[in-house]
Amino acid sequence: MCLAIPARVVELPAPETARVDLGGVRKDISLALVDGVALGDYVIVHVGYALTKLDRDEAERTLALMAEAGIDGAAAALEVGAGPPGTEAAR
Amino acid sequence: MRFVDEFRDGALARGLAQAIAAEARPGRTYNLMEFCGGHTHAISRYGLTDLLPANVHMIHGPGCPVCVLPIGRIDSAIELARRPGLVLCTYADTMRVPASQGISLLKAKARGADVRMVYSSADAVKIAVDHPDRDVVFFAIGFETTTPPTAVAIRHAEAMGLANFSVFCNHVLTPSAIANILESRDVREIGTVPLDGFVGPAHVSTVIGSQPYEYFAEEYRRPVVIAGFEPLDVMQAVRMLVRQLNEGRAEVENEFTRAVTREGNAKAKALVAEVFELRKSFEWRGLGEVPYSALRIKERYRPYDAEARYGIGYRSVPDHRACECGAILRGVKSPADCKVFGTVCTPDNPIGSCMVSSEGACAAHYTYGRFRSVPVVGRGAPPKAAPAGVPAAEVAP
Amino acid sequence: MSPVRDDYIRPVDFRNGRVDLTHGGGGRAMAQLVEELFVRAFDNDLLRQGNDQAAFAVGAGRMVISTDSHVVSPLFFPGGDIGCLSVHGTINDVAMAGARPLYLAAGFVLEEGFPLADLKRIVESMAAASREAGVPVVTGDTKVVERGKGDGVFITTTGVGVVPDGVRIAGDRARPGDAILVSGTIGDHGVAIMSLRENLSFETTIRSDTAALHGLVAAMVDAVPGIHCLRDPTRGGLATTLNELARQSRCGMVIAERGIPVRPEVAAACEFLGLDPLYVANEGKLVAIAAAADAPRLLEAMRAHRLGRDAAIIGEVIADPHHFVQMDTSFGGRRVVDWLTGEQLPRIC
Numbered sequence: 001m002c003l004a005i006p007a008r009v010v011e012l013p014a015p016e017t018a019r020v021d022l023g024g025v026r027k028d029i030s031l032a033l034v035d036g037v038a039l040g041d042y043v044i045v046h047v048g049y050a051l052t053k054l055d056r057d058e059a060e061r062t063l064a065l066m067a068e069a070g071i072d073g074a075a076a077a078l079e080v081g082a083g084p085p086g087t088e089a090a091r
Numbered sequence: 092m093r094f095v096d097e098f099r100d101g102a103l104a105r106g107l108a109q110a111i112a113a114e115a116r117p118g119r120t121y122n123l124m125e126f127c128g129g130h131t132h133a134i135s136r137y138g139l140t141d142l143l144p145a146n147v148h149m150i151h152g153p154g155c156p157v158c159v160l161p162i163g164r165i166d167s168a169i170e171l172a173r174r175p176g177l178v179l180c181t182y183a184d185t186m187r188v189p190a191s192q193g194i195s196l197l198k199a200k201a202r203g204a205d206v207r208m209v210y211s212s213a214d215a216v217k218i219a220v221d222h223p224d225r226d227v228v229f230f231a232i233g234f235e236t237t238t239p240p241t242a243v244a245i246r247h248a249e250a251m252g253l254a255n256f257s258v259f260c261n262h263v264l265t266p267s268a269i270a271n272i273l274e275s276r277d278v279r280e281i282g283t284v285p286l287d288g289f290v291g292p293a294h295v296s297t298v299i300g301s302q303p304y305e306y307f308a309e310e311y312r313r314p315v316v317i318a319g320f321e322p323l324d325v326m327q328a329v330r331m332l333v334r335q336l337n338e339g340r341a342e343v344e345n346e347f348t349r350a351v352t353r354e355g356n357a358k359a360k361a362l363v364a365e366v367f368e369l370r371k372s373f374e375w376r377g378l379g380e381v382p383y384s385a386l387r388i389k390e391r392y393r394p395y396d397a398e399a400r401y402g403i404g405y406r407s408v409p410d411h412r413a414c415e416c417g418a419i420l421r422g423v424k425s426p427a428d429c430k431v432f433g434t435v436c437t438p439d440n441p442i443g444s445c446m447v448s449s450e451g452a453c454a455a456h457y458t459y460g461r462f463r464s465v466p467v468v469g470r471g472a473p474p475k476a477a478p479a480g481v482p483a484a485e486v487a488p
Numbered sequence: 489m490s491p492v493r494d495d496y497i498r499p500v501d502f503r504n505g506r507v508d509l510t511h512g513g514g515g516r517a518m519a520q521l522v523e524e525l526f527v528r529a530f531d532n533d534l535l536r537q538g539n540d541q542a543a544f545a546v547g548a549g550r551m552v553i554s555t556d557s558h559v560v561s562p563l564f565f566p567g568g569d570i571g572c573l574s575v576h577g578t579i580n581d582v583a584m585a586g587a588r589p590l591y592l593a594a595g596f597v598l599e600e601g602f603p604l605a606d607l608k609r610i611v612e613s614m615a616a617a618s619r620e621a622g623v624p625v626v627t628g629d630t631k632v633v634e635r636g637k638g639d640g641v642f643i644t645t646t647g648v649g650v651v652p653d654g655v656r657i658a659g660d661r662a663r664p665g666d667a668i669l670v671s672g673t674i675g676d677h678g679v680a681i682m683s684l685r686e687n688l689s690f691e692t693t694i695r696s697d698t699a700a701l702h703g704l705v706a707a708m709v710d711a712v713p714g715i716h717c718l719r720d721p722t723r724g725g726l727a728t729t730l731n732e733l734a735r736q737s738r739c740g741m742v743i744a745e746r747g748i749p750v751r752p753e754v755a756a757a758c759e760f761l762g763l764d765p766l767y768v769a770n771e772g773k774l775v776a777i778a779a780a781a782d783a784p785r786l787l788e789a790m791r792a793h794r795l796g797r798d799a800a801i802i803g804e805v806i807a808d809p810h811h812f813v814q815m816d817t818s819f820g821g822r823r824v825v826d827w828l829t830g831e832q833l834p835r836i837c
Contacts, residue, residue, distance in 0.1 A: 003129060003762045004236065004294045004320065006094040006350075023092045023756025026691040030213060032243040033359045042094060044297060044350055045760075047182070048211025049240045051359070052297045052350050059094055059349040062319075063103070066327050070106015076113030092756055101820045108820075136764075138821020210761075322819055458826050 004046035006054045009039055020045060094349070098321030099137070107326040108142040114333050121147045121333055122285045124422055126269065127292035128155040128450030129320050135459035137322040147329060151452035153268050153420040154292060156233045156261075157184045158444040158451045159375045162408040164261055165190035168230050171259065171401060172196065172204035178222065180215035181230040183208045188447045191408055212244035219248070219256035228397045229258045236294040238262045238386065239359035242366040245388070245395045259397040260388050263373065265295050266303045267384030271375075272421055273311045286422065288332040290325065291317035293347055300355025304343045312341045319347035366392055374407055376444050377417035416443035419452050426456040433457060500524045505604040512598065512632030525608060526594075526628060529615035534591070534626035542591065542626035549653055554581035555646040563610065563640055566680045567695030570643060571613035573771060576700045577722070578647040579621055583702035584718040584774065586657040586709050587649035592618065594628040594645050599638035610641065621700040623647070655709060661716035662737035666805040667783035669776045671704065671790055672697070672798040674726050675754040678768030682761065690760060694753050699772030704795045708776065711789035717777035720770070724828045727766040729775050730813045731827050740808025743825070745818045747802045767828050777805060 007020035007027075016031045020043065030049045031037050043050035115121060125131060131151050134140065140149065153159050165188055172179035179196070186197045186208060200206040205225075209215050215229035231241040241258060248256045269289065291304055296317045304315040314335035318328030328346045335342060345351050366389060373385030388396040397403065410416060414436070415429035426432050426445070436442035438454050445451035449458070500521055510517035527535055534542040558574040568576075575592065582589040594614065598607065618625050625645075651657075676697040683692050701720065709715060717737070721729035726748070734741050750765050758765050772795065778786050783801055790796030803815075813825045 004297075005092075005759050008093065022095075022760060024692065024753040025694075025756040025760060027760065030211075030240075030243065032247075033239050033356060033362070035358060044294065046236055046294060047240050048213055049243065051236065051239075051294060052356050054094060055349045056094075059097075062324075062327070062346070062349060063097055066103050066107055066323055069110040069327065069330060070103055073106055073108070073110025073113050077109045092752070092759065095759065099819055101818055104820045136823065137817050137819040138823040141821035459823050 004044050004051060006042050007045050009037055009041045009043060012037075012039060018043065018050060020050075095321065098319065098323045100323065103323055104142060104326065107323065107330060111147065111326065111330045111333060112144045114330060114337065115144045115147055116337060117146070119146065120285070120287075121336055122150060122287045123147065123290055123329060123332055124150045124152040124272075124286055124288075125290040125318075125325070126152040126154040126265070127290070127295070128158075128448070129293055130154065130290055130318065130325055131450045131452065131455050133320065133322050133325055135455040138459070139322055139325060142326065143329065147333065149290075149329075150286070150422040151419075151455070152272060152289075152422055153375070153378065154234075155444075155448050155450040156237070156263060157188060157448040158416070158420065159263065159268070159377060160185070160188070160232060160261060160444065161374045161376045162190045162410070163374070163406050165196070166408065167403045167405065168259060169194055169196060169199045169204070171228050171397065171403070172199050172206050174226075174401075176224075177226045177228060178205045178207060178218060179228050179230055180207050180209045180218060182210075182232065184448060185230060185232060187441070188444065189441060212240045213247075216244050216248055216253070216256060219253055220251070223255060225255060227256050228401075229256070230261070231258050232261045234263060234265050234292070234295050235298045235363075236292075238363050238367065239298060239356070242359075242362040245366050245392055246362070248395055249392065254394075257395045257397040257400050258388065259403070260367070260386060262367065262386040263375065264384050264386070265292060265299070266306070267381055268375070268378070269304075269307055271378055271381045271384070273307065273313075275421055286313065287336055288314040288316070290328050290332065291315050291343075293318060293320040293324070293350075296345075296347065296351045296355065298356050298359050301343050301345050301351055301353050302355070308341045308343050314341050314344070316344045317347050317351055319350065365389075374405075376410070377420035379417075411442050414443040416445045416453070419445050426453040429453070500604065502604045502608045507598045507600055507602040507604065507607065507632055509600055509632050509634070512630055518630060522628075522630065525604075525611055526625075526630075529611045530618065530625040530628075531615070532624040532626060534624065535628075540627070542593075544591065544626075547650055549650040552582050552585045552587035552649045552651050553646065554578055555644060556581060557642060557644040559639060559642050560681070561639055562681070562684050563606065565684055565696055567677075568698040568771075569610055569613050570641065571610035572617035573696075573698050574643040574645045575614050575617040575621065575623070575625075576698050576771060578645040579623055579700045579702055580720045580774070582647040582649040583700075583705040584657070584720060585649070585651050586655040586705065586715065586718065587651035588706065589621070589623045589647050589649040589702050592623055592625045592645055592647050594625050594643060596628070596630045597638055597642040597644075598630065598632045599640050600632055600635040602638075602640050607641065610643075614643075617700065621702065623700075623702075655713060657709075657715055657718050659717055659719065659733050659736035660738070662733055662739055662777045662805045663716065663779075664739055664805050664807040665780050666716060666777050667780050667786075667801050668730070668741060668743060668803045668805065669778070669783065669787060669790065669799060669801050670721075670726065670748065671701070671774045671776070671796045672772075673749045673751045673754065674721070674770055674773060675750060675758065675765035675768035677771040678725070678763075679754050679757045681769075682763075683757065690757065692753055692757060694751065694757065697770060697772035699795055701772065701774055701795060704774070704790065704793045707789050707793050707796075708786060712778055712782045712786045714782065715776060715778045715786070718774055720774045722771060723769050725765070725767040725769055726775065727764075727813065727825045728828050730825070731811075733775070733777065734805075734808075734811045734813050737805070738811060740806045740811055741803055741813045742806055742816065743803030743813070744816045746816075747800050749798045749800050766825060780804070 007022040011019035042054035219227035367386040418424035445453035790799035
């Protein structure tokens with residue numbers, strides 16, 4: 001729930017500490033809650049701690065699912081003649 | 092920003108919007124409760140309501156730990172802050188919440204209390220280390236996402252033998268809140284709150300895993316889809332919920348597979364279990380007393396428990412009479428139903444908790460949504476068009 | 489006999505000295521501080537006359553006057569300090585009327601105990617900014633308050649300028665159909681300041697954008713004398729400024745999120761802290777509103793200037809009885825961009 005963002009681990013300056021990079025901004029965060037973090041990994045950061053590693057394969061898979069849904073949706077919309085709210089086809 | 096921008100892609104959003112519209116059956120409504128301050132925020136900030144069909148309703152649940160923090164607990168925090176020599180460290184979110192006599196931590200600070208905003212529990216420990224002559228108290232709030240960081244701080248303090256650090260613990264538990272809502276009369280018996288499914292919280296779930304929600308799906312026959320933090324995640328989860336409802340399924344599905352597993356973060360859970368234990372009961376603002384819904388610090392770590400150290404009692408303070416936060420938190424009423432919404436109670440002058448936090452239903456509605464009930468002039472923006480078959484009355488103006 | 493010179497006065501100790509109450513007392517100590525620090529740094533004829541005021545002739549046109557108090561903390565930040573900020577800020581307020589800034593006045597409230605080395609650094613920064621902008625500080629004042637009653641130093645600057653007849657730039661001149669432009673990336677200053685706040689420290693190369701904009705404004709007015717509105721989005725950010733203009737002009741606005749220039753690092757820092765760049769302060773940017781037909785020419789003039797390289801057209805003014813500022817999000821929905829409530833604080837939730 002709360003504000004957390006995925007950031008890339010660019011340095012491991014001290015035990016249980018990672019320096020992460022998000023869009024060029026770097027911050028030191030604690031790895032006390034996650035084991036086995038390596039350079040180049042992405043972690044989800046919340047209040048200065050890594051909560052978990054981000055699984056890149058799963059991320060790609062999720063994006064692919066979304067894209068697929070879009071294609072299905074567009075096809076269905078063409079059939080029915082209605083589009084999502086706010087689009088030309090819907091009026 | 093990698094793994095952020097892709098999940099905010101407008102083109103994918105349009106595709107998903109069409110997919111949802113195609114799957115949502117005309118003639119029925121889908122009432123979905125989202126349970127995470129981050130989701131409330133995402134829906135508002137990205138204008139997701141514009142992209143969903145009119146028969147899919149998003150209801151804001153009690154997903155904001157600031158909103159459910161009772162006034163009495165903030166009074167205690169303010170009282171602590173006022174003690175001479177004491178430093179109260181807090182996340183910024185709580186600083187503006189008005190407690191008794193309209194005082195907030197921010198106002199107490201203005202009057203001389205040493206209240207310091209921190210980004211992390213580790214910062215509070217550092218302040219204690221840097222100022223051995225001062226007593227430092229960390230005002231810990233949050234659901235299961237924020238609890239492990241507090242556990243780490245306490246263990247760290249113990250490892251260092253820090254004598255001037257303690258935690259005022261107000262951590263609460265997500266599944267208890269869900270159960271409380273589902274058990275409420277409005278939902279269970281009267282049926283005034285139609286609740287068809289849940290969008291499960293993103294980051295709480297990285298810690299507790301998807302497993303705890305299985306109970307709700309089974310016992311209450313309602314689907315739960317755990318959704319990531321970004322707007323596309325929320326839309327995909329809505330689609331998955333709509334599909335489950337259409338197919339008559341009530342399962343726990345995980346949209347946020349890149350960060351959530353069934354088991355969650357075992358290390359974090361173990362740390363929390365090491366430091367905290369369940370309170371028999373805890374008052375939630377708006378929900379009243381909820382059994383086994385909150386945590387307190389274990390006996391072993393008593394020196395780090397501010398409640399024990401400073402003898403903090405608890406006095407329940409009722410909300411302002413006209414405040415409808417309770418009903419709003421349970422999804423029974425909407426912000427517009429509250430008599431003081433937008434007039435006496437505004438983000439600048441909040442009466443209740445739902446208005447104070449930017450994720451509160453009222454604050455979100457005030458900032459982004461109150462214009463919905465007003466015909467807003469758009470440069471060519473059409474009024475919300477209903478998918479074929481949905482009665483016109485359901486379409487928002 | 490000791491070899492002490494008759495005319496020897498011990499110079500102010502700028503290395504280790506601190507402000508004390510005598511520096512504001514009106515006596516010899518104050519005069520010496522004024523002479524050795526302020527007059528020496530600001531160095532211009534009017535100031536050297538040593539009067540409590542400066543008298544000067546005014547050319548044709550209307551006079552413009554503006555004042556600003558500067559209370560920024562921390563005093564020194566990447567890209568600037570309270571000194572140059574106070575010079576730029578007031579020059580900009582004058583310039584937003586389409587005026588040529590002429591002179592500045594500077595009032596200092598110093599806290600007892602404030603290091604003179606820091607004061608010197610601030611004053612020299614002001615002097616450099618003033619020289620670079622071509623707007624001298626011609627009069628000023630110094631007061632000292634007891635320790636604990638001030639945040640080190642507060643600076644108030646007042647600027648006067650002149651705007652030629654025929655140029656009428658004001659907040660109530662926006663009209664439906666007008667184009668809305670911004671001169672560059674938003675959020676830089678606020679994020680630079682935040683990065684130094686205790687307990688928020690993060691590493692970044694973001695620097696404050698503090699700058700004097702009168703040169704840019706002159707180029708813009710030259711290209712499009714009929715500009716309707718100019719304003720610099722300082723506290724409260726772009727969103728607040730747009731709302732102010734919408735209210736003053738009694739109209740609405742629609743902007744496109746996609747077109748708003750934001751540095752990736754600023755966007756990332758805002759993500760970390762839960763801030764919205766639209767509400768983050770800027771100190772070297774301006775918003776311009778002009779007739780749609782003039783917009784391309786105006787944009788070209790802005791981009792040709794070093795302070796307007798990233799200028800962009802971000803939206804348009806519409807008729808709207810509610811005076812809302814709306815934004816088409818890059819995600820595809822539309823939302824209202826409301827006034828800022830309270831102070832923007834980072835959040836965890």
